[in-house]
Amino acid sequence: MKWSEEAWRRIEGIYTQILEHPFIIELMSGELDREKFNFYLTQDSLYLAEFGKVLAGIAVKLEDSEQRKEFLNFASDTVAVEQALHQFYLKDQKQNSSVSPSCLLYTSFIHKQLATASVEEAAAAVLPCFWIYKKVGDYILANQEEQENQYQNWIDTYGGEEFALAVEKAIEICDHLAVNTSIEKRKQMWNAFVKASKMEWMFWDSAYKKETWPV
Numbered sequence: 481m482k483w484s485e486e487a488w489r490r491i492e493g494i495y496t497q498i499l500e501h502p503f504i505i506e507l508m509s510g511e512l513d514r515e516k517f518n519f520y521l522t523q524d525s526l527y528l529a530e531f532g533k534v535l536a537g538i539a540v541k542l543e544d545s546e547q548r549k550e551f552l553n554f555a556s557d558t559v560a561v562e563q564a565l566h567q568f569y570l571k572d573q574k575q576n577s578s579v580s581p582s583c584l585l586y587t588s589f590i591h592k593q594l595a596t597a598s599v600e601e602a603a604a605a606v607l608p609c610f611w612i613y614k615k616v617g618d619y620i621l622a623n624q625e626e627q628e629n630q631y632q633n634w635i636d637t638y639g640g641e642e643f644a645l646a647v648e649k650a651i652e653i654c655d656h657l658a659v660n661t662s663i664e665k666r667k668q669m670w671n672a673f674v675k676a677s678k679m680e681w682m683f684w685d686s687a688y689k690k691e692t693w694p695v
């Protein structure tokens with residue numbers, strides 16, 4: 481069995497809980513409160529800034545030039561999404577750009593993986609970001625009833641064909657890295673993958689609750 485098949489099996493339950501989360505259900509119907517969506521976008525732009533840096537950092541550590549090129553492309557695409565978010569969605573908003581606890585947890589986790597773990601583990605930690613978004617995007621596209629959804633732009637970004645290719649490449653690279661490493665490292669890769677998947681759920685949940693700092 482491929483590393484990625486086992487990885488997905490381990491997060492099946494988390495993925496189901498993401499699909500059942502009111503943020504996703506209401507995003508799909510178009511009924512999601514605009515303020516919650518804006519909260520999500522503001523945090524996501526903070527998230528993407530860090531995520532892009534981590535992708536570039538992983539690229540630096542990859543020996544295989546094809547894999548390095550792919551990760552540099554992912555990093556460059558992420559910066560493009562970050563900038564587009566600012567331009568199209570967030571430009572008119574008086575931005576409250578203080579980072580939420582869940583966003584800081586997630587970005588700190590991937591930075592920590594990059595700084596202190598192996599490149600294999602770091603790659604596994606960023607994979608849920610690709611894979612879960614692809615699955616959620618496809619799921620929403622396939623189950624949408626309302627045609628006029630105010631969030632259609634967002635949905636099309638992650639449900640589209642172009643994004644599917646990037647996700648396939650990211651999965652393939654993780655599988656290659658897993659084949660060429662030890663059993664111990666493969667386990668650590670699964671652990672990082674599961675942790676980051678939990679943080680994907682937390683990210684939606686924190687937006688739905690418009691999470692604040694308790695003190």
Ligand SMILES: Cc1ncc(C[n+]2csc(CCO)c2C)c(N)n1
Pocket residue numbers: 524527528531554557558561608609610613646680683
């Ligand atoms: C919390 C959070 N997780 C994942 C994504 C999705 N995403 C962000 S960057 C990237 C790689 C290429 O653009 C992908 C798939 C997101 N936007 N926000």
